[in-house]
Amino acid sequence: MKSIMVICKGEADRYTLLTELVSHDVRVFPSLDEALSVLSRLFFDAVFVDMEALSGGAGSVTKGMKEIWKRAPSCEVVVLTSPQAVRDAVEAVRNGAADYLATPVQPEELHLVMQHLFKSAALKSELGEQNDEHWYESELGALRTNSPKMVSLYDKVQRVAGTRSTVLLTGETGTGKSFLARLIHMNSKRRGRQFISVHCGAIPEPLTESELFGHEKGAFTGAIKRKAGKFELAEGGTIFLDEIGTVSHATQVKLLSVLQDREFQRVGGEETIPCNVRVIAATNEDLEELVRKGQFRRDLYYRLNVFPIEVPPLRERREDIPKLAELFMKRGKPIGKEINSVHPKVVEAFMRYDWPGNVRELENLVERACILETSFELTPESIPQDLFVQDRCPVSFETDTELPLAEARQQAVDRFERLYLTQLLASTRGSIAQTAERAGITTRQLHKLMTRHGLKKEIFK
Secondary structure (H helix, E strand, C coil): CCEEEEECCCHHHHHHHHHHCCCCEEEEECCHHHHHHHHHHCCCCEEEEEHHHHHCCCCCHHHHHHHHHHHCCCCEEEEEECHHHHHHHHHHHHCCCCEEEECCCCHHHHHHHHHHHHHHHHHHHHHCCCCCCCCCCCCHHHHCCCCHHHHHHHHHHHHHHCCCCCEEEECCCCCCHHHHHHHHHHCCCCCCCCEEEEEHHHCCHHHHHHHHHCECCCCCCCCCCCECCHHHHCCCCEEEEECHHHCCHHHHHHHHHHHHHCEEECECCCCEEECCCEEEEEECCCHHHHHHCCCCCHHHHHHHCCEEEECCCHHHCHHHHHHHHHHHHHHHCCCCCCCCEECHHHHHHHHHCCCCCHHHHHHHHHHHHHHHCCCCEECHHHCCHHHHCCCCCCCCCCCCCCCCHHHHHHHHHHHHHHHHHHHHHHHCCCCHHHHHHHHCCCHHHHHHHHHHCCCCHHHHC
């Protein structure tokens, strides 16, 4: 069930929407002003808004969209428009709306839009575009830190947020670069406009230019209509380019043009489109090394590296582990469960572990532990004990002499396997093929071992 807001004056359209969306949680408002205060307090998956309410009579579509994005940057917006006002609806789409519906609303058209709407949202999640939608400025728990390195980092974020400067975030996978990019946006003057996050490494190379810059109808096979790219949708806002080191030389040339000239062309198009977008890029690779190898353009590197911020790995900010664990516990516990604290032994184990998957690994592990936990406290029984082996030597494990030799030996083997696979997956960034090759086993054998030890490749990416 989705949570949907309807802002519409027409009784007939309101009735159609309420009737056809009966399986969802729908709230109806006659005007944008009445809806905005609720939109600030509650989460909605989608907002259906008619053109009259959006423009506010003497106002503008752009201003109305800006007010919605200021309060709900991650929700999907569908504009209701009369056939005579389609041009204004297109303007709303350029300002970030996901789609538009002609009035009077037809049930079959509404269902098609709903399918497209939430299929698109699922795809965004899969591509990593909205992976961090729960990280907002209001998540003050994530900003509380006892680490001098993080205090210095947040100071840099505060200083650069209000500027137009391009920011390059570097650091290992899972350190929170997406969170910092969103934090910069939410504390900038662009916070009322779109924040578009693109995981460059997740987009097939032939589609990268089209995804970023859009394409014209007929530009290539399958281009059945004009499509706006991410830069066009982010106009006036911020675009976050994650894993920037993975883009091809051809895409690098276009990115350089955008950063230098503040304009671009759609694939297959001749129209030059002005671009007022702030760029935040991130990478877990050494871009300087890629430049030396000729795999990344030097001029683009300098354009991106205007304000570099290096994000420390979790093992270099251990002071924050207890607070982060508590934060993830509160966020990750299933509805109806009362888990109020973390057992000291669990905290001690967390503090010893090196966290190759960084903050993301900690969050995933705590979420899993919350599902397994049956008491009011996150106890050692819910945590994979062999994950937190302190000794770096795989043959040095504590031995339970109360066990028979065969059982004790199997425990040692299991601990070694998990430690070995954890470190190997971390070094290959979760690549199944590379890990299997380096381990000298098949990918099928690797999958079986990972399943047995509760390892998921996502936490190492």
